[in-house]
């Protein structure tokens with residue numbers, strides 16, 4: 453009887469030590485505490501913090517500067533599937549699906565249905581005359597598709613439901629939205645543009661989506677913080 457209890461205890465103790473030493477167990481705990489990481493290859497909606505609009509690509513083209521630029525808006529309809537974007541690294545990067553995205557990373561957002569790229573350029577936006585933001589058709593590389601991640605909430609990597617800014621690399625302006633709404637062609641959808649000054653209106657959060665698990669490149673340390 454005594455021996456059997458001792459053996460049982462020994463098994464329990466070995467089990468506990470084993471669990472503590474295992475890196476998998478550590479990662480799972482850290483993820484539970486910190487939430488869900490946004491990784492390359494994840495499909496997500498970007499929610500604008502002050503209006504709750506989701507970054508949305510329409511089928512409407514801008515008037516000027518070529519037919520390949522489609523209007524991007526803030527859309528309050530949560531179920532709308534044209535608000536899904538895939539997070540991609542820069543072209544030619546060795547980063548892989550599932551890799552974590554540290555502060556300062558340059559990323560591209562590819563619209564899920566059309567494969568177009570979130571883009572900005574030195575054209576005036578239609579309503580506020582800031583800079584135009586579009587979804588750009590074409591598979592050629594374009595520096596106007598590059599956005600630098602700036603984490604607002606304290607963290608080392610991009611996390612779901614945490615505040616971020618996206619700074620357009622070429623123009624240095626921030627992805628921005630506000631209560632200025634289109635009336636005729638895109639009723640009740642809000643203008644998305646990019647602006648030079650940091651403000652509460654250029655804060656976004658990764659919301660609904662499919663978040664790929666952090667891959668082998670992720671160390672437990674980087675997940676933990």
Ligand SMILES: *[C@@H]1O[C@H](CO)[C@@H](O)[C@H](O)[C@H]1NC(C)=O
Nearest residue numbers: 555556602603604605606607
């Ligand atoms: C992210 O980087 C930006 C720009 O370098 C910096 O201003 C900001 O404080 C950083 N965010 C965090 C959470 O460290």
